[in-house]
Amino acid sequence: xxxFAGFGITFKQMFKPRVTGFYPREKRPKPPRFHGxxxxxxxxDGMEKCIGCELCAGVCPxxxxxxxxxxxxxDAPVSPGERYGFVYEINYLRCIHCDLCVxxxxxxxxxxxxxxxxxxxxxxxxxxxxxxxxxDDDGRARKQPWELWLDDSxxxxxxxxxxxxxxxxxxxxxxxVNWSGELxxxxxxxxxxxSGILRxxxxxxxxxxxxxxxxxxxxxxxxxxxxxxxxx
Amino acid sequence: xxxxPKLLGADPLFADGIDxxxxxxxxxxxxxxxxxxxxxxxxxxxxxxxxIADMQNRVGPDNAGPFGILQALADGIKLFFKEQTIPDSAxxxxxxxxxxxxxxxxxLAFSIIPIGxxxxxxxxxxxxxxxxxxxxxxxxxxxSGIGIYGVMLAGxxxxxxxxxxxxxxxxxxxxxxxxxxxxxxxxxxxxxxxxSTRGIVVQQAWTGSWSGGLGSWPLAQWFLWPTLxxxxxxxxxxxxxxxxxxxxxxxxxxxxxxxxxxxxSGIRFAIFFLAEFMNLVTMSAIxxxxxxxGPAGPSLGFVAANGWINAWVMPIxxxxxxxxxxxxxxxxxxxxxxxxxxxxxxxxxxKYLIEVAFLFAMVSGVFVIARQQDWPVxxxxxxxxxxxxxxxxxxxxxxxRDEITEDxx
Numbered sequence: 001x002x003x004f005a006g007f008g009i010t011f012k013q014m015f016k017p018r019v020t021g022f023y024p025r026e027k028r029p030k031p032p033r034f035h036g037x038x039x040x041x042x043x044x045d046g047m048e049k050c051i052g053c054e055l056c057a058g059v060c061p062x063x064x065x066x067x068x069x070x071x072x073x074x075d076a077p078v079s080p081g082e083r084y085g086f087v088y089e090i091n092y093l094r095c096i097h098c099d100l101c102v103x104x105x106x107x108x109x110x111x112x113x114x115x116x117x118x119x120x121x122x123x124x125x126x127x128x129x130x131x132x133x134x135x136d137d138d139g140r141a142r143k144q145p146w147e148l149w150l151d152d153s154x155x156x157x158x159x160x161x162x163x164x165x166x167x168x169x170x171x172x173x174x175x176x177v178n179w180s181g182e183l184x185x186x187x188x189x190x191x192x193x194x195s196g197i198l199r200x201x202x203x204x205x206x207x208x209x210x211x212x213x214x215x216x217x218x219x220x221x222x223x224x225x226x227x228x229x230x231x232x
Numbered sequence: 233x234x235x236x237p238k239l240l241g242a243d244p245l246f247a248d249g250i251d252x253x254x255x256x257x258x259x260x261x262x263x264x265x266x267x268x269x270x271x272x273x274x275x276x277x278x279x280x281x282x283x284i285a286d287m288q289n290r291v292g293p294d295n296a297g298p299f300g301i302l303q304a305l306a307d308g309i310k311l312f313f314k315e316q317t318i319p320d321s322a323x324x325x326x327x328x329x330x331x332x333x334x335x336x337x338x339x340l341a342f343s344i345i346p347i348g349x350x351x352x353x354x355x356x357x358x359x360x361x362x363x364x365x366x367x368x369x370x371x372x373x374x375x376s377g378i379g380i381y382g383v384m385l386a387g388x389x390x391x392x393x394x395x396x397x398x399x400x401x402x403x404x405x406x407x408x409x410x411x412x413x414x415x416x417x418x419x420x421x422x423x424x425x426x427x428s429t430r431g432i433v434v435q436q437a438w439t440g441s442w443s444g445g446l447g448s449w450p451l452a453q454w455f456l457w458p459t460l461x462x463x464x465x466x467x468x469x470x471x472x473x474x475x476x477x478x479x480x481x482x483x484x485x486x487x488x489x490x491x492x493x494x495x496x497s498g499i500r501f502a503i504f505f506l507a508e509f510m511n512l513v514t515m516s517a518i519x520x521x522x523x524x525x526g527p528a529g530p531s532l533g534f535v536a537a538n539g540w541i542n543a544w545v546m547p548i549x550x551x552x553x554x555x556x557x558x559x560x561x562x563x564x565x566x567x568x569x570x571x572x573x574x575x576x577x578x579x580x581x582x583k584y585l586i587e588v589a590f591l592f593a594m595v596s597g598v599f600v601i602a603r604q605q606d607w608p609v610x611x612x613x614x615x616x617x618x619x620x621x622x623x624x625x626x627x628x629x630x631x632x633r634d635e636i637t638e639d640x641x
Contacts, residue, residue: 006568006569007564007568009568010287010288010564010567010568011287011564013286013287013288013289014283014286014287016289018289018290018291019289019290020290020291022291
């Protein structure tokens, strides 16, 4: 009966649980370090973090970032520094979401979200400009009309991901792992094997942004901590 | 006036002559049977996809309607509004005709299937069956023969090589298995002594008297038991005849793109599939009619014996229940077996099925005549023994593939 054994296998399969995910209706949680589309962050006072240094464009292996900096107008500065990102464009037909731009950025201006559902029917829509990239007044990514994500909860625990460089640019932190919460979603513990010390634990105050008041998602932060503990 | 009843069979509808009511009833029945078959096909496509999905640990269509039951309809509507292309090298007239050539016989073959019992419509008694011609089963073979033309002409008129190869395969395969199919049916016809599908079904109906013997079992009247071997041959041949996996070499995607319907698009493409599934439903219904007693089955005892439930609902229920079992079988085969190689296909058909079907039909005939003529008992043993002996000789004469390749080397 060897050649009819297949009938038994197919019949047995009928009573096994399904593995299908009902994607658009039910979305699975994303991995902690998921790389989605970028945002350009702002300080809590509304100033843009980008200083137009073009390091991201220089490091980008896909050459998908185009930045032009300009001097801040003295009467109405866009960023706290001397210069600001006058033009900032990312071509998502080329971006490979390697996150090197995020690593290169000295001011944490550019980070990656977990939003990935942004297909376009037009090549021009693939180029995200400052209009699309800069976060909203509440520090969260702006939903574009063609993007599929349903609510902000899809972007929870966004890319608070580890950076091996000192994002503050402060020489005191040279060679140390230093983390800051992005978009106000808490601070992660260092991973096992990394020698970093949490800012909060050392009591050092970095010029990197303090966690914006009123934007901290306590629940998310708690969950994050719980996840970390579980991972350890 | 007497010619028409003979053509349409022994339906009591024509007993009192033909007036307007009778004509209207016939038209109504035609539409009803057509709709019934279409609904069955829509159901089958959904059933097929759901069961195969289950067997492959998937979910299957679940968006169109409850449990995705309208998926086939949605596909049909989508294909209906698609652009239809005709290749420049196609024989236009044949190309346009071919889909309908395969659809029409598929529907016509279903018209002889007894779906239900005898009912009364507007004072006229009639069968729940579109036509009961005296040539019943021959009509089925005719239609299944014409159905080949649709496939063949589609491939030939496309003016493209893969469709042509597919249609050549199709005609060779269908012709080969037509023989085994016909011989398997002969075994039943010998038992029944009639071509009429209604006649075959009536003989398989349980008389309702339980005397305790083995012969009075509710299912003992089925022709399935005296023709068990023919039943399995019929199933294999019917699956091959409908180009169903594992015999779907006609549209073997890895080898022939889409087979005979490669160049078709839009609704004409859909019609081919409709015809294919119609053929499958029809073949299953024929198997139910020939071997499983058709709509015959126990009626409900606690409602009026001649009420509408026992006259209308129960026979159709039994018919559909038996049909569903066979349809599940086709889906199960589809999910379990890989496609055969073409030489394996021809081997099964010519080297084994036809011989066995032929010998079984002969033995079956000897049995029936021996019963009628009160022949001595040893005949019942001698006939099968002789058949086995003949088959043994044949089996030894059949060249084996490895021997042939040995010779070539």
